[in-house]
Amino acid sequence: MTIIEARDLTLAYEGVTAAEGVSFTLAAGDYLCVVGENGSGKSTLLKAVTGELKPAGGVLTVDPELRRQGIGYLPQQSKIQRDFPASVREVVLSGCVRGEGGGFLWRSASKKKADAAMELLDIADLAERTFGDLSGGQRQRTLLARAVCASDRLLLLDEPVTGLDPEAAHGMYAAIRRINEERGCAVMMVTHDVGCALREAKTVLSMCRGHSFFGTVAAYERHERLDEAADEILHHHGHEGHSVFAASLTRELNQQTEKARSGGEGGATA
Amino acid sequence: MTIGDIFASDFLVRVILRGLAVGTLVSLCSAVLGVSLVLKRYSMIGDGLSHVGFFGLALASCAGVGSLYSMEISIPVVILSAVLILRLSKNDGRLNGDAACAVVSTGAVAVGTLLYNLTGGRSGDICSSLFGSSSIFTISGKDMLLSLALSAAVLVWFVLSFKTIFAVTFDETFARAAGVKTGFFGLTLSVLTGLTIVVGMKMMGSIMISALLIFPPLTAMRLTGNFRRTVVLSAVISALSFVVGYLAACWCSLSETLQPVQTGAAVVTVDLLVFCAVYGIAWLTGRIRQKRAGKTAD
Numbered sequence: 139m140t141i142i143e144a145r146d147l148t149l150a151y152e153g154v155t156a157a158e159g160v161s162f163t164l165a166a167g168d169y170l171c172v173v174g175e176n177g178s179g180k181s182t183l184l185k186a187v188t189g190e191l192k193p194a195g196g197v198l199t200v201d202p203e204l205r206r207q208g209i210g211y212l213p214q215q216s217k218i219q220r221d222f223p224a225s226v227r228e229v230v231l232s233g234c235v236r237g238e239g240g241g242f243l244w245r246s247a248s249k250k251k252a253d254a255a256m257e258l259l260d261i262a263d264l265a266e267r268t269f270g271d272l273s274g275g276q277r278q279r280t281l282l283a284r285a286v287c288a289s290d291r292l293l294l295l296d297e298p299v300t301g302l303d304p305e306a307a308h309g310m311y312a313a314i315r316r317i318n319e320e321r322g323c324a325v326m327m328v329t330h331d332v333g334c335a336l337r338e339a340k341t342v343l344s345m346c347r348g349h350s351f352f353g354t355v356a357a358y359e360r361h362e363r364l365d366e367a368a369d370e371i372l373h374h375h376g377h378e379g380h381s382v383f384a385a386s387l388t389r390e391l392n393q394q395t396e397k398a399r400s401g402g403e404g405g406a407t408a
Numbered sequence: 409m410t411i412g413d414i415f416a417s418d419f420l421v422r423v424i425l426r427g428l429a430v431g432t433l434v435s436l437c438s439a440v441l442g443v444s445l446v447l448k449r450y451s452m453i454g455d456g457l458s459h460v461g462f463f464g465l466a467l468a469s470c471a472g473v474g475s476l477y478s479m480e481i482s483i484p485v486v487i488l489s490a491v492l493i494l495r496l497s498k499n500d501g502r503l504n505g506d507a508a509c510a511v512v513s514t515g516a517v518a519v520g521t522l523l524y525n526l527t528g529g530r531s532g533d534i535c536s537s538l539f540g541s542s543s544i545f546t547i548s549g550k551d552m553l554l555s556l557a558l559s560a561a562v563l564v565w566f567v568l569s570f571k572t573i574f575a576v577t578f579d580e581t582f583a584r585a586a587g588v589k590t591g592f593f594g595l596t597l598s599v600l601t602g603l604t605i606v607v608g609m610k611m612m613g614s615i616m617i618s619a620l621l622i623f624p625p626l627t628a629m630r631l632t633g634n635f636r637r638t639v640v641l642s643a644v645i646s647a648l649s650f651v652v653g654y655l656a657a658c659w660c661s662l663s664e665t666l667q668p669v670q671t672g673a674a675v676v677t678v679d680l681l682v683f684c685a686v687y688g689i690a691w692l693t694g695r696i697r698q699k700r701a702g703k704t705a706d
Binding site: 224241268 | 447567568569570571572574575578579581582583584585586587588628629632633634635636637638
């Protein structure tokens with residue numbers, strides 16, 4: 139069943155066009171990675187899906203049931219204040235806010251849900267800690283647990299591993315995969331990490347000005363623009379002095395391409 | 409006058425209790441609303457609304473409604489301004505939030521002062537609407553009932569929507585995606601802040617009232633890293649500071665040897681002292697812990 143469908147979508151932010159000609163579909167239980175350079179409108183696309191931003195053109199259909207039930211959204215990390223007095227448990231519980239009635243205390247059903255989500259993300263022992271005192275990885279796991287509480291049908295993740303060390307990033311990816319596979323929850327993840335998109339996702343939406351690509355991971359790997367994209371990334375990051383990072387990324391991309399070639403044309407996402 | 413004399417007078421006891429009841433409830437309301445305002449970086453909206461409250465008082469005095477103070481006029485004025493400020497502070501590229509607040513609040517003070525001048529108001533009127541009444545005998549029975557009803561409404565709303573308030577204050581984007589009507593929440597928050605300001609303004613003065621919104625939440629945030637505890641602590645600190653400051657002001661006003669002091673100034677000073685004490689102690693314990701950590705490292 140299709141839960142999100144976009145056809146020839148144009149997105150504009152304060153009158154400036156952020157993306158145009160974007161088309162994709164997301165089925166229930168799917169795992170979609172949205173990749174593209176900075177400023178290609180990836181995060182803006184998520185805003186359109188949550189309903190925060192009205193599309194400037196084209197058609198965006200989101201299952202109305204989904205909007206009513208609520209969407210689990212993990213915003214970009216920088217937006218939340220470090221000095222906010224809130225415990226991990228409170229933050230995770232706030233994901234259940236939609237189903238709550240009035241009152242000062244949380245319902246026991248919500249508490250159970252939050253406990254299960256904290257268990258799933260391995261943060262149960264942090265429950266009483268203050269959110270702002272946590273490490274980056276712990277904070278992201280907390281916000282992911284909150285998103286899990288908000289919806290069991292769709293998670294929207296905006297750069298979930300940015301700023302995390304490799305180990306924490308690995309843990310995040312594993313947790314997201316578990317939520318997708320075990321709970322059958324659809325995932326739409328924005329990332330600039332193409333390597334992860336190819337490793338983790340089932341479908342890929344690559345946003346470039348003018349020529350967006352949407353298809354399965356295998357199709358994306360065949361997509362002739364891959365090498366060119368790697369060059370662009372090398373150029374972009376090299377310019378900012380992150381040549382080591384760019385080189386490793388290129389190496390990874392090359393390996394992926396190699397694998398895709400040797401794996402043959404019919405290779406699905408194993 | 410001694411304490412015994414005060415208790416011997418039914419009238420004085422009634423006046424003091426009236427002030428205590430209204431002031432404590434206003435302190436509770438402002439302390440809980442203030443937590444959300446401070447954390448959402450809306451402190452300036454509270455400040456802006458209190459200046460608009462001054463304009464409301466000027467309008468009331470100019471229209472000749474009742475005495476100096478009339479909630480019937482200032483309530484609608486403040487509610488309209490709350491909506492206006494919130495609209496202006498929406499980021500649509502015309503004015504940013506704090507500039508919008510500054511425009512509305514300074515504009516309101518200017519026009520309010522002119523209104524007082526043109527209608528022959530005494531400078532004492534301007535002074536007491538800015539800094540609060542210097543007398544403690546200012547709350548009529550009718551004022552008290554209206555104040556109690558408004559404060560009760562604010563507290564009931566806060567308790568009933570506590571979980572939504574937390575979700576939206578912590579992360580508005582997430583709350584909106586999760587299906588919370590965040591626009592309506594923002595509007596309710598600023599309208600209720602406006603109401604609290606109107607109710608508290610007579611006693612505290614329009615300049616002092618925004619301190620009640622800001623000091624207790626900041627003090628409470630230093631003491632705990634848990635939202636619910638922050639709200640409860642903020643309310644307790646605010647109410648206790650009010651009672652201490654108010655009783656001190658009453659004592660000064662009634663004593664024969666001391667000069668009368670303004671209630672608002674006394675209460676805010678107590679709030680300030682508590683704030684400084686908590687921050688000072690936190691800083692000291694932080695230093696001691698650092699030193700200890702340094703020693704064990706050696």
